[in-house]
Amino acid sequence: MKAIRTRGGLSFRLDVRTAVVVAVLIVAALAASVVLIGTGDFYIPTADVIRTLLGNGDAGQEFIINDLRLPRVLVGLLVGAALGLGGAIFQSISRNPLGSPDILGLGQGSTAGALIMIVLFQGTAVQVAGGALVGGLVTGFAIYVLAWKRGVHGFRFVLVGIGVSAFVTAINGYLLTKADLVDAARAVVWMTGSLNGRDWDQVWPLLVLCAILVPLVMTYARPLRMLEMGDDVGYALGVPVERTRIVLMGSAVLLTAAATAAAGPVAFVALTAPQLAKRLTRSPGPNLMPAMFMGATLLIVADWASQRAFGADQLPVGVVTGVLGGIYLLWLLVIERKAGRI
Amino acid sequence: MLVDSPPEASAESAPAPPNRRAIRSAGLLVSVCVLLLVVVASIAVGAKQMSLDQVWHGLFQDTGTYGDVVVGERLSRTLLGVLVGVALGLAGAVLQALTRNPLADPGLLGINLGASAAVVTAISFFGVTSLSGYVWFAFAGAAVVGAAVYALGGTRNATPVRLALAGTALSAALYGYLQAVMITDNAALNKMRFWTVGSLASAKTETILQVLPFLVVGIVLALGLARPLNAMAMGDDTARALGAHLNRTRALSMAAATLLCGAATAACGPIMFVGLMVPHVVRSFTGPDMRWILPYAAILSPVLLLGADVIGRVVARPAELQVGIITALIGAPVFIFLVRRRRLAQL
Numbered sequence: 001m002k003a004i005r006t007r008g009g010l011s012f013r014l015d016v017r018t019a020v021v022v023a024v025l026i027v028a029a030l031a032a033s034v035v036l037i038g039t040g041d042f043y044i045p046t047a048d049v050i051r052t053l054l055g056n057g058d059a060g061q062e063f064i065i066n067d068l069r070l071p072r073v074l075v076g077l078l079v080g081a082a083l084g085l086g087g088a089i090f091q092s093i094s095r096n097p098l099g100s101p102d103i104l105g106l107g108q109g110s111t112a113g114a115l116i117m118i119v120l121f122q123g124t125a126v127q128v129a130g131g132a133l134v135g136g137l138v139t140g141f142a143i144y145v146l147a148w149k150r151g152v153h154g155f156r157f158v159l160v161g162i163g164v165s166a167f168v169t170a171i172n173g174y175l176l177t178k179a180d181l182v183d184a185a186r187a188v189v190w191m192t193g194s195l196n197g198r199d200w201d202q203v204w205p206l207l208v209l210c211a212i213l214v215p216l217v218m219t220y221a222r223p224l225r226m227l228e229m230g231d232d233v234g235y236a237l238g239v240p241v242e243r244t245r246i247v248l249m250g251s252a253v254l255l256t257a258a259a260t261a262a263a264g265p266v267a268f269v270a271l272t273a274p275q276l277a278k279r280l281t282r283s284p285g286p287n288l289m290p291a292m293f294m295g296a297t298l299l300i301v302a303d304w305a306s307q308r309a310f311g312a313d314q315l316p317v318g319v320v321t322g323v324l325g326g327i328y329l330l331w332l333l334v335i336e337r338k339a340g341r342i
Numbered sequence: 343m344l345v346d347s348p349p350e351a352s353a354e355s356a357p358a359p360p361n362r363r364a365i366r367s368a369g370l371l372v373s374v375c376v377l378l379l380v381v382v383a384s385i386a387v388g389a390k391q392m393s394l395d396q397v398w399h400g401l402f403q404d405t406g407t408y409g410d411v412v413v414g415e416r417l418s419r420t421l422l423g424v425l426v427g428v429a430l431g432l433a434g435a436v437l438q439a440l441t442r443n444p445l446a447d448p449g450l451l452g453i454n455l456g457a458s459a460a461v462v463t464a465i466s467f468f469g470v471t472s473l474s475g476y477v478w479f480a481f482a483g484a485a486v487v488g489a490a491v492y493a494l495g496g497t498r499n500a501t502p503v504r505l506a507l508a509g510t511a512l513s514a515a516l517y518g519y520l521q522a523v524m525i526t527d528n529a530a531l532n533k534m535r536f537w538t539v540g541s542l543a544s545a546k547t548e549t550i551l552q553v554l555p556f557l558v559v560g561i562v563l564a565l566g567l568a569r570p571l572n573a574m575a576m577g578d579d580t581a582r583a584l585g586a587h588l589n590r591t592r593a594l595s596m597a598a599a600t601l602l603c604g605a606a607t608a609a610c611g612p613i614m615f616v617g618l619m620v621p622h623v624v625r626s627f628t629g630p631d632m633r634w635i636l637p638y639a640a641i642l643s644p645v646l647l648l649g650a651d652v653i654g655r656v657v658a659r660p661a662e663l664q665v666g667i668i669t670a671l672i673g674a675p676v677f678i679f680l681v682r683r684r685r686l687a688q689l
Contacts, residue, residue, distance in 0.1 A: 146678050146682070147681075147682075149682055156681055156682070159677075159678075160678050160681055160682075162677075163674045163675075163677040163681065164674065166614065166618075166670045166673065166674045166677070167671060167674035167675070169614075170539075170666065170668075170671050170674075171667075171671075173535075173538060173666065173667055174539065174664075174667050176535040176539075177535055177536055177539060177664070179535075181528060181531070181532055184531060184532070184535055185525075185528055185531060188521065188524050188525055188531060189525055192521045192525060267514065267518065268514055315522055315525070315526075316525070318518075318521065319518045319521055319522045319525070320518070321518075322514055322515070322517050322518025322521065323514075323518035325514045325515075325518075326512065326513070326514035326515025326517075326518065327511075327515060328511075329510060329511030329514065330511045330512070330515070333494055333508055333511060334494075
């Protein structure tokens with residue numbers, strides 16, 4: 001940890017290890033992106049990918065890369081980043097590593113919105129995305145209102161989230177039994193989380209949202225860190241406790257809902273990215289930045305794995321993140337058990 | 343302010359005075375009566391409305407009339423509902439005590455998903471289509487995952503955190519597998535989407551007979567665990583000092599929960615909310631003593647399950663809403679109300 005002070009009286013603290021981790025993650029995400037862009041039915045060598053991205057490619061490659069593969073990769077990066085950041089905020093506020101959007105039911109809420117569009121209205125892709133966004137926001141709002149009792153407190157928040165999640169899951173199950181088989185198959189693919197066929201239409205809204213929310217969230221990183229010591233400590237240190245929580249939670253809900261609208265409820269990224277980031281930085285804080293880049297890296301690598309292992313469009317990325325996430329947790333258990341830490 | 347109201351539970355964690363015990367016994371009796379009422383309702387109410395006379399006739403003077411056949415079918419459905427309800431309630435109570443985690447339920451420990459994954463395997467790879475065929479797969483899946491969670495959680499020094507983590511990890515991996523199969527196999531999807539909501543509608547006598555032995559063993563085992571689980575609630579060190587066999591209790595608890603959840607899930611799909619909610623409700627008026635929690639949970643869980651099943655048959659007549667959907671739609675608001683009312687996080 002280093003304190004950096006400028007002459008104007010500004011000062012901020014820089015954790016060297018965290019900075020290195022973030023830098024490494026950014027490089028890894030970019031490298032994985034380049035590899036992913038080259039992967040597919042039509043293989044493009046890495047050198048050509050980089051040349052084309054810099055604007056010097058030939059026409060054929062430019063079409064494949066800029067129109068087909070780049071937007072998909074960008075959606076993957078943005079969705080991963082949004083899920084990682086949203087997960088880190090939720091886990092930090094609930095002070096519980098299981099307090100991620102998956103467990104709280106935000107993904108289920110988005111799924112309900114999307115299922116209503118698919119099953120009841122046979123909606124287009126854009127309508128499904130809109131339904132997912134609305135569903136996620138309504139669910140987030142409902143959890144907040146139901147958990148509110150002179151403020152929103154950690155454990156009650158997670159428990160209410162689980163209750164809401166169960167409620168929405170039941171509705172989803174009912175909608176699935178109502179659907180005819182074609183709609184049900186479409187719904188299940190959506191519910192798994194997939195980047196197939198994503199294009200620039202999905203990139204822009206996500207990009208704009210991230211451009212607004214990420215800086216906003218980062219300005220609250222320090223108050224959030226203090227809140228991890230408890231509300232009373234937060235008050236004593238002069239943190240605007242409730243405002244911090246409202247702004248951060250609102251942002252996390254929006255990020256998660258938007259990510260889900262774009263790619264479906266991709267399993268496990270929001271749960272694992274903050275935990276992995278925490279292990280790499282060895283820093284107790286909320287680790288917002290590392291979690292964000294970890295999420296982006298994870299999702300891109302998982303998408304690459306799903307394409308390499310099963311051929312493009314065969315298995316959606318959500319299957320891979322689910323399986324990888326499970327294996328990661330199992331590995332973690334074995335390691336921690338050997339080290340005697342849990 | 344964000345601090346919760348002072349825990350009312352503190353008054354209840356004190357040793358119960360004698361008159362309190364009488365009240366609790368009376369409450370147990372009242373619960374049994376409520377259960378009997380719900381059982382009668384479950385036989386009498388449905389797409390075809392039956393009078394009590396007809397129910398009586400069907401039960402005790404079965405002459406094979408249409409009404410008697412209906413009563414007979416509803417009887418097996420009701421019986422299965424009672425058994426599954428008892429199983430889910432006991433399993434939830436045991437798991438919550440074992441993991442010292444109010445969030446623990448068969449879902450969190452992966453047992454439901456183990457059964458689901460096994461069923462999807464049976465349907466997709468072995469071509470099993472009948473319930474009596476995949477009952478065994480479901481049961482094996484639940485048992486394997488229960489054992490795996492326990493093995494991964496550590497046989498010698500299982501901690502609540504590690505058990506929950508092992509369950510979550512296995513669930514995640516299994517869920518990925520489940521979705522992969524459902525995406526690539528429409529036949530499996532078509533079966534699974536009905537099975538995964540949880541329903542008593544396909545209850546048959548043979549189903550009951552198949553799961554009955556497992557349920558009975560599980561129920562007896564769970565009820566016998568009240569005292570050891572009480573000792574464990576005081577924390578590992580205190581419990582050990584009191585002479586409790588920690589690891590034996592843990593192993594037996596996992597065995598009981600696996601038997602109960604596996605058999606229940608196999609018979610009627612994953613009904614997630616009963617095992618999570620009923621022990622919570624019960625604990626709010628019995629206090630932390632497992633000797634009261636377990637019997638109350640065993641009696642009130644089937645009340646919830648059968649009541650939900652009856653409602654599901656009434657609201658969407660002549661079609662019906664699956665019981666798993668109703669329990670969640672009823673259970674979630676009650677659960678949220680309880681979460682708001684007092685601090686449930688402490689066990």
